[in-house]
Amino acid sequence: MSTTTPRVASPSRVTSRTTGRLLAGAMLAAPLFVGVAATQVLARDGFDLTRHPLSLLSTGPGGWVQIANFVLTGLLVIGFAVGLRRMRRSGRAGTWGPILFGVLGVGLVAAGVFVADPGLGFPPGTPEVTEPTWHGTAHNIAALLATDPATIGCVVLARRFSRDGERRWAVASVAMAVAVLLVGWWPDPGSISIRLAVVVTLLLGYVSLVAAKLRREMAPR
Incomplete structure (x- = not known):
C-alpha cells in the first residue's frame, strides 16, 4: 500500500502568486474608476462635470455606484502599495513609495465611506447644504490628503527607476508628478471640478501602468 504526500506550495510561491494578483488588480484601478465615473457623468440627470466634482455622484439615487467605485478603486490602489513593497523592498522606493501610494488608496476608500x-x-x-455635515467634511479632507502624497510617490519611484537604469520610466514618473501639480494647482477656480477629475485619472493611470510593469517583471524569463 502506497501513500501519496500532498504537494504544498512553498511560502515564496504563495507570496509570489499573491503579489501577482495584487498587481493584476491594480492594473484595473484606472479603467475601473474612469469607466464607472464616465458612465455616471453621462447617465445621471443634471450632472455637469464643468460645475460638479465627481464626488457629487455619490449623492442622491444611484449614489451607491460611485461610493462603490471609490471604495473598490481605493482597495485596488492599496493592493498596489502592498505589491510595490514586495517588489521593491530596498531603498526609499521600498519604504516611502508604498506608504505614499497607500495614502492615495486609503483616501479613495475614505472618500467613498464618508x-x-x-x-x-x-x-x-x-436643497443647498448651509452647514457641512461631519461626513461631508471628512470626505473633503480625505480627497485633499489623497493626491499630494501620491504625487510625491511618483518622484520617489522616479529616483528608483533612475538608479536602476530605467531612464524612460524615471522621466515618465517625473513628468507625471509635474503634470499633476500643474493641473491640480492651476489658478482657475472655475475649472476645479474638471481638474480634480484629471488629477485622479492621471495618478490612477500611473498606478495601473507601474503595476503592469512590475507584473511583467515577475514573468519567468
Whole structure:
C-alpha cells in the first residue's frame, strides 16, 4: 500500500502568486474608476462635470455606484502599495513609495465611506447644504490628503527607476508628478471640478501602468 504526500506550495510561491494578483488588480484601478465615473457623468440627470466634482455622484439615487467605485478603486490602489513593497523592498522606493501610494488608496476608500454633501444644484431638487455635515467634511479632507502624497510617490519611484537604469520610466514618473501639480494647482477656480477629475485619472493611470510593469517583471524569463 502506497501513500501519496500532498504537494504544498512553498511560502515564496504563495507570496509570489499573491503579489501577482495584487498587481493584476491594480492594473484595473484606472479603467475601473474612469469607466464607472464616465458612465455616471453621462447617465445621471443634471450632472455637469464643468460645475460638479465627481464626488457629487455619490449623492442622491444611484449614489451607491460611485461610493462603490471609490471604495473598490481605493482597495485596488492599496493592493498596489502592498505589491510595490514586495517588489521593491530596498531603498526609499521600498519604504516611502508604498506608504505614499497607500495614502492615495486609503483616501479613495475614505472618500467613498464618508459621502460628500449635495451642492451646486446636484442632485436636482436637493436643497443647498448651509452647514457641512461631519461626513461631508471628512470626505473633503480625505480627497485633499489623497493626491499630494501620491504625487510625491511618483518622484520617489522616479529616483528608483533612475538608479536602476530605467531612464524612460524615471522621466515618465517625473513628468507625471509635474503634470499633476500643474493641473491640480492651476489658478482657475472655475475649472476645479474638471481638474480634480484629471488629477485622479492621471495618478490612477500611473498606478495601473507601474503595476503592469512590475507584473511583467515577475514573468519567468
